[in-house]
Amino acid sequence: xxxxxxxxxxxxxxxxxxxxxxxxxxxxxxxxxxxxxxxxxxxxxxxxxxxxxxxxxxxxxxxxxxxxxxxxxxxxxxxxxxxxxxxxxxxxxxxxxxxxxxxxxxx
Amino acid sequence: xxxxxxxxxxxxxxxxxxxxxxxxxxxxxxxxxxxxxxxxxxxxxxxxxxxxxxxxxxxxxxxxxxxxxxxxxxxxxxxxxxxxxxxxxxxxxxxxxxxxxxxxxxxxxxxxxxxxxxxxxxxxxxxxxxxxxxxxxxxxxxxxxxxxxxxxxxxxxxxxxxxxxxxxxxxxxxxxxxxxxxxxxxxxxxxxxxxxxxxxxxxxxxxxxxxxxxxxxxxxxxxxxxxxxxxxxxxxxxxxxxxxxxxxxxxxxxxxxxxxxxxxxxxxxxxxxxxxxxxxxxxxxxxxxxxxxxxxxxxxxxxxxxxxxxxxxxxxxxxxxxxxxxxxxxxxxxxxxxxxxxxxxxxxxxxxxxxxxxxxxxxxxxxxxxxxxxxxxxxxxxxxxxxxxxxxxxxxxxxxxxxxxxxxxxxxxxxxxxxxxxxxxxxxxxxxxxxxxxxxxxxxxxxxxxxxxxxxxxxxxxxxxxxxxxxxxxxxxxxxxxxxxxxxxxxxxxxxxxxxxxxxxxxxxxxxxxxxxxxxxxxxxxxxxxxxxxxxxxxxxxxxxxxxxxxxxxxxxxxxxxxxxxxxxxxxxxxxxxxxxxxxxxxxxxxxxxxxxxxxxxxxxxxxxxxxxxxxxxxxxxxx
Numbered sequence: 001x002x003x004x005x006x007x008x009x010x011x012x013x014x015x016x017x018x019x020x021x022x023x024x025x026x027x028x029x030x031x032x033x034x035x036x037x038x039x040x041x042x043x044x045x046x047x048x049x050x051x052x053x054x055x056x057x058x059x060x061x062x063x064x065x066x067x068x069x070x071x072x073x074x075x076x077x078x079x080x081x082x083x084x085x086x087x088x089x090x091x092x093x094x095x096x097x098x099x100x101x102x103x104x105x106x107x
Numbered sequence: 108x109x110x111x112x113x114x115x116x117x118x119x120x121x122x123x124x125x126x127x128x129x130x131x132x133x134x135x136x137x138x139x140x141x142x143x144x145x146x147x148x149x150x151x152x153x154x155x156x157x158x159x160x161x162x163x164x165x166x167x168x169x170x171x172x173x174x175x176x177x178x179x180x181x182x183x184x185x186x187x188x189x190x191x192x193x194x195x196x197x198x199x200x201x202x203x204x205x206x207x208x209x210x211x212x213x214x215x216x217x218x219x220x221x222x223x224x225x226x227x228x229x230x231x232x233x234x235x236x237x238x239x240x241x242x243x244x245x246x247x248x249x250x251x252x253x254x255x256x257x258x259x260x261x262x263x264x265x266x267x268x269x270x271x272x273x274x275x276x277x278x279x280x281x282x283x284x285x286x287x288x289x290x291x292x293x294x295x296x297x298x299x300x301x302x303x304x305x306x307x308x309x310x311x312x313x314x315x316x317x318x319x320x321x322x323x324x325x326x327x328x329x330x331x332x333x334x335x336x337x338x339x340x341x342x343x344x345x346x347x348x349x350x351x352x353x354x355x356x357x358x359x360x361x362x363x364x365x366x367x368x369x370x371x372x373x374x375x376x377x378x379x380x381x382x383x384x385x386x387x388x389x390x391x392x393x394x395x396x397x398x399x400x401x402x403x404x405x406x407x408x409x410x411x412x413x414x415x416x417x418x419x420x421x422x423x424x425x426x427x428x429x430x431x432x433x434x435x436x437x438x439x440x441x442x443x444x445x446x447x448x449x450x451x452x453x454x455x456x457x458x459x460x461x462x463x464x465x466x467x468x469x470x471x472x473x474x475x476x477x478x479x480x481x482x483x484x485x486x487x488x489x490x491x492x493x494x495x496x497x498x499x500x501x502x503x504x505x506x507x508x509x510x511x512x513x514x515x516x517x518x519x520x521x522x523x524x525x526x527x528x529x530x531x532x533x534x535x536x537x538x539x540x541x542x543x544x545x546x547x548x549x550x551x552x553x554x555x556x557x558x559x560x561x562x563x564x565x566x567x568x569x570x571x572x573x574x575x576x577x578x579x580x581x582x583x584x585x586x587x588x589x590x591x592x593x594x595x596x597x598x599x600x601x602x603x604x605x606x607x608x609x610x611x612x613x614x615x616x617x618x619x620x621x622x623x624x625x626x627x628x629x630x631x632x633x634x635x636x637x638x639x640x641x642x643x644x645x646x647x648x649x650x651x652x653x654x655x656x657x658x659x660x661x662x663x664x665x666x667x668x669x670x671x672x673x674x675x676x677x678x679x680x681x682x683x684x685x686x687x688x689x690x691x692x693x694x695x696x697x698x699x700x701x702x703x704x705x706x707x708x709x710x711x712x713x714x715x716x717x718x719x720x721x722x723x724x725x726x727x728x729x730x731x
Contacts, residue, residue, distance in 0.1 A: 016145040041119040084252040087110025
């Protein structure tokens, strides 16, 4: 089981954590909602919850709850700019289909 | 796919329900928009990478509005259709425009008693509409950058903006399709950007030196709330004046005698501007200017020389700081932090002099052009609900007291200045005359005891008060100020339930220096005002007594009094009328007493008579 970050993504996450001044890492999760079934969640983590799995890539701790891990295994996180917009992108091999907006997906 | 941001723990939103928020600094010269992404506040740039949007709108005959640097570049060629510094006209009435218009080249539409409109190739526009065009561009930029619709924005306004100016700003935002979470005072936003709201309680000074305006605000942080203790400044002093000072020196050095060539003057001014910027980083720079005869001349200028040229201008700002401190009744030593705002605070000499004046290094870490927008973005992020358990609920205060006019032209303050908003306060008033069925409510703003010295905000009339004897009606006047500092006044007669209300809409405006004057005046005239108030109160009391005695004499004077008795009362009354128009408070008081004692017997007879008439037709037993 693994989660990976691109260098760009890792740099941005580290930058955000530094500016925030606290937090042990980044939580990735999958919520069951949205137009196509599931949606990605990214949150800062101040404390671990029971059952959390902690991965580390490029110095960043990535924290995932066991339920979400099933859907996220093998995912790579990248940071991208599209026009004026910028943010994180998920490449998830488990993903089968997405809604038009790309905010939610099915497996 | 959509680009994701990192949320605070437990605060992530469902897809398509992002709480996107932005902070907008709608400035006189430049405007900015900022947002918080993945917990970090930052200003947003346009496609060219510029975060400053010049607050200039050019209207074309096709109806199109061009906003920003392209509009600014056209200002010289198309002055009547290119609108700059529109913020100075926000919420201003016709009278204000007449005084300001001298400095503005635009054609104002000549019409009576409406909000002033500027005539352009695309039509006639109010200041609010021009501002809305600027806001639309910022809204678009924010939505392109965030990949979705904004749920709301926080827009900053100067601390001295009055209700009309704030309302105009809010209306402009509505017109641009923005939901305004709230308006925030610019100095408060700057202090928030530095996180001072989470720091120690105490005094903060915000020194804001822009291109053409200077503002100093003294704030006090108290229980997480920033109070504006005082504001000051100069609406016609800024970095542009530094350029002019340097340009004049250059003209002298270059031996230019003909200063009437506008193109040459423009070249010299541009060179001076470039040199000023260069001298912020280096101690010496070279200037090259093409003179009128085509000859290119070079000139060397040192930072020391620039300092010497701009020192008199900086002195003016230091004096304003001193005044603001005095108004706030604090000393420079009590100031915990000094926040620098505005591009001109990059000039090393400014930082040096201001740090020296306040006796501590000024805060300069955040880009002084962006700091206000960043503070607004932080506030917007919280108001949008992206922070756990309300990390801070930032409140603001009203800058000038709000009240109503009472008998004799006195001000009754309902909400004193520096009250935190939102706030609602009510006070009961009553009628002055028997059978009075209407009451005129005059809403005023200011610190003086006398209405004429305060600013009139609105007038409205409460009608259909049931006729009652003077003093019996109970009229409750409620002042409500919402989070944006906008005022709603309601008057309600409690026994009948009739009510009337008014919302303060744009009508007239005050200049920043006028606000300062109003505050200064109130202190300077405190003693006179007290005296005037005491006199007016006594005069009102005299009027009430005269009114009552007149009414009584008219009703039953002939029946209950002999000619002699009546003569005595009337002469006491006439004496009171005479004294009332004088200014001797003691004499009025005595004259009132004289009327009361002269009419004592008469009052007793009237009482008896009314008791008799009440009992007439009834048996004694009924009253036992």
